[in-house]
Amino acid sequence: MDLVLGLSMASDAVRWVLVEGTTGEGAPVDRGALDGGSIELRDLLDGVASDRLHAVGVSWTPAAGDAASGVLQALADRGIDNVVVVSDVEAAEALAGGIAELSGYGDLAVCIVEPEVVLVALCGLDGVTVDRVSDGGDVVALLNPHGRQAIFVVGSGDHEPITLALADSA
DSSP states (O other): OOOOEEEEEEESSEEEEEEEEEOOOOEEEEEEEEEGGGHHHHHHHHHHHHGEEEEEEEEEOOOHHHHHHHHHHHEEEEEEEEEEEEOHHHHOOOHHHHHHHHOOSSEEEEEEETTEEEEEEETTTEEEEEEOOOOOOOOOHOOOOOOOOOEESSSOOOOOOHHHHHHHHH
């Protein structure tokens, strides 16, 4: 059985998922998170049978660029060459599309809150659109909560201001 490893890096953490299949289409085998202060890719890779690892997808937020370069180098040093770099916008689009498919909701929003960036993904009949919100941007207005079937707020950043604003707008 082939496996795909997905790594999502922010300035304070690395989240990962190990999935069956050559394109990551299978069931999750394992998942977890590593604290940014103690990121040890070696420990994670030692737990994955390299001969079964078909591909690695790596995504990162802008502030995690240096750490991501180190991860890409560590993968290359191990001879893992089927590495796909996924932009944070592409990753947000894939996450939102997956949530929409799993939940069955046709009109939902996914807000990914990281310490240095917020991404808002809107799913509708026309597909998924993703916006990057800079400091001071009105996330709640982008989420357009009225009439949405669901809003998911995820990530390692401070969710509270967004969830409180969403509750106030209800």
